[in-house]
Amino acid sequence: MIHSSKQHKWRSDKLAHLGSSIFAEVAAWKAEARQSGMDIIDLGIGSPDRAPLPEIRQTLSEAVLREDSYAYPSSKGSAAFRNQAARWMQWRFGAEVDPEEEMVSLMGSQDGLAHLALAICNPGDLAIVPDPGYPIYSGALAIAGVRSWPLPLLEENAFRPDLDSIPEEVWREASFILLSFPGNPISVTVDLAYMERVVALARKWDVLVVHDLAYSEMGFDGYRPISILQVPGARDTAVEFHSFSKSFNMAGCRIGFMTGNAQAVGALRELKSNVDYGVFEPIQEAAVVALEQAMASGPDQGVAVLYERRRNLLVEALHLEGWAVPSPEATMFIWVKLPDAYGSSGEAGSSRRFAHDLLLRTGVAVIPGDAFGSQGEGYVRIALVEEEERLLEAARRIGEFLRSER
Incomplete structure (x- = not known):
């Protein structure tokens, strides 16, 4: 039997x-x-x-030919990459982050989204996720044994999450709330006042805000997506994911980062140090050039x-x-x-x-x-x-x- x-x-x-x-x-x-x-x-x-831009591809092609490029990379990301990502956050959003304690490199933002619940939650914990939402949002919770509370994105609300619809008992129990502005599949946009309200609620209920900003460079008609880390003090209660896949046409390179709350960053970094050895160094070098090019050319290019x-x-x-x-x-x-x-x-x-x-x-x-x-x-x-x-x-x-x- x-x-x-x-x-x-x-x-x-x-x-x-x-x-x-x-x-x-x-x-x-x-x-x-x-x-x-x-x-x-x-x-x-x-x-x-x-x-990607020719400069990005040129950097990558030269880096992969160097004999010293094939050691294990750092699981938290190279210092050059983290420092440049922090400079870009300041340039792009006016958000200050500590590249040493508040930044971790990722094999694309999906890597971090898939592993974050494992790193910061215990089985049976609760997380608030948007519905509709990118599939890994709920998939990651299933992997980690974390319960989900779906937050409906309804047309009558212009698909913006109705924060008032979240019951107090859900706020009280939740470990984190995951949001994405603009999102996938729905390109919901919000202003800084909305983000300030999210942070205030997160502080009130001691909930981590996880903001997926994979489409930060895809705003139209003069709109530029904002970072939750623009809210003063948001690093105390929020983390944010950034991706090079869409912003710089580097989807196959698998490179991104999470930044924000040091405790959550440290937890994800610790988990990933036991899962992988980080991103291939030549790809991180190419990503540094992508950020440098963006800062040099300006927001309209x-x-x-x-x-x-x-x-x-x-x-x-x-x-x-x-x-x-x-x-x-x-x-x-x-x-x-x-x-x-x-x-x-x-x-x-x-x-x-x-x-x-x-x-x-x-x-x-x-x-x-x-x-x-x-x-x-x-x-x-x-x-x-x-x-x-x-x-x-x-x-x-x-x-x-x-x-x-x-």
């Missing part, structure tokens, strides 16, 4: 909570569409389609210019095709309510059915909203990760598809 503990066939039940199943499902749909001869326009996964142009083009094209999609203030994503024919009221399965039919009949891939939480049903996420002529072609195909459904 097989012992009950072996009946899982060496696959943890926790994997079912990681949120990756829908992305695998969309990948299968794409494979099916390709087999039928369909030309795929992939507006699903938010992977930048441009390369980054990736936001490209994505704002793409946003304008696709939003206008879809409007002309009869789909009134919103124009986001930031990020590389458009969060769109489904056409009425597909159940925009949000009944179960509507998002997935729309994304499946759209891909199999037109070759345009988008991500169903329920991949990001129950509140995502009735929506899809569209990524601005194709060149302009391909975005126009995608809009044309979507228009034909919508007309055929009427």
Whole structure:
């Protein structure tokens, strides 16, 4: 008789909570569409389609040829990287952080998001996470055995978290609250007054604020995303994640950092020192150059210019095709309510059915909203990760598809 503990066939039940199943499902749909001869326009996964600046690539190429580049790196990040990241935080946000005690390098911000709950929580603790939210937010809690309290992002609130809706007993019990402005899949934006209120509540209830700022350099129409560390004293109760993937087209390099509260930074650093040896030194050198280039060129020369142009083009094209999609203030994503024919009221399965039919009949891939939480049903996420002529072609195909459904 097989012992009950072996009946899982060496696959943890926790994997079912990681949120990756829908992305695998969309990948299968794409494979099916390709087999039928369909030309795929992939507006699903938010992977930048441009390369880093030549200076960044040159630095990386030279560093990997040095014989001294292949020792174990520091698990907390090189001093050069941490110091430059701290200088960038001051330049970009006016936020002072200690590069020695309040900074840790990461293999992309997802690395830190996946491990933070393990480092700062015990099994059974509670965390507040947005719904819809980036899948690793809730997935990381499942890995750590931490309970989640989903904070709904509702259209009637402009998708901003309603802090007043969080019961006192949840605040009292929570270890941390995770927020993201602008976020993924919804590019929610807030002002400094909102951030000040978040920090005040966190202080009142002794809750850590975890702010995911992966899209800090993707603000449009003059809007520039803000750091929670701009709030005076926020380092006492907040940490923030930054990523080079979207801001500097370095997604494959796997480099980012977390900064803020020294105790939380130290906990994540300690955990990671037992999990990996940090980021490959040449990649950290390339990241230093990325930050230097950003500071030298100024705020109007980054990736936001490209994505704002793409946003304008696709939003206008879809409007002309009869789909009134919103124009986001930031990020590389458009969060769109489904056409009425597909159940925009949000009944179960509507998002997935729309994304499946759209891909199999037109070759345009988008991500169903329920991949990001129950509140995502009735929506899809569209990524601005194709060149302009391909975005126009995608809009044309979507228009034909919508007309055929009427």
